């Protein structure tokens with residue numbers, strides 16, 4: 001089994017000890033079944049990734065001893081995925097895969113045909129952290145509070161990155177071409193609509209907004225979760241991979 005990775009927000013440095021509270025201690029002992037002395041990795045975007053060991057286990061807490069730096073902090077630029085929330089099980093799956101594919105931030109946009117309320121953001125945030133722990137990244141993407149479409153579009157003033165709008169109506173540039181033109185940079189903003197699609201009024205506003213570019217994800221109508229991941233996979237495929245490449 002590869003060494004378990006634990007995201008900790010604490011400042012990580014050699015010979016420091018960190019006390020974990022109940023839920024994280026429970027995860028180590030009852031889910032990962034770790035025992036004192038067991039090696040693990042702890043990480044965050046600011047401190048990088050560190051070798052550590054489970055030093056002690058209490059009834060409702062645990063202590064981690066941080067040992068040596070295993071991987072220094074490194075930038076992990078990625079796209080910002082703006083999405084209209086959809087049904088929970090599919091949404092959970094999409095969020096987990098988006099983290100694996102290098103998304104930098106997740107922004108729920110409440111469009112006219114969005115029929116799902118994001119009633120438990122903490123649950124989604126836990127999925128984001130767990131996916132980051134599993135896939136080996138150092139950064140944990142942010143999950144914004146849901147924003148109504150009108151306010152969201154009004155907030156996209158000058159200086160916001162180009163927005164690739166996944167337009168199922170067709171006629172948009174192929175997503176890979178648009179991504180290649182957008183350049184390697186931080187990562188573009190990508191917008192995917194809800195299961196019922198964008199309302200005609202929303203689509204017209206998007207097509208008329210500065211810096212918004214309609215893109216096609218192919219000739220078929222994809223489910224919202226498929227569309228989001230197709231766009232992220234296209235972005236990931238264009239990135240320098242492996243040693244020397246940022247990988248992100």
Ligand code: SAM
Pocket residue numbers: 165166167168169170191192193194195196197198215216217218219220221222223224227228
């Ligand atoms: N209007 C669709 C229909 O006719 O069934 C429903 C919307 S689709 C299920 C969900 C979202 O995925 C769309 O709003 C769009 O953002 C994106 N999408 C799906 N297929 C696409 C494609 N071929 N090209 C671009 N975007 C697509």
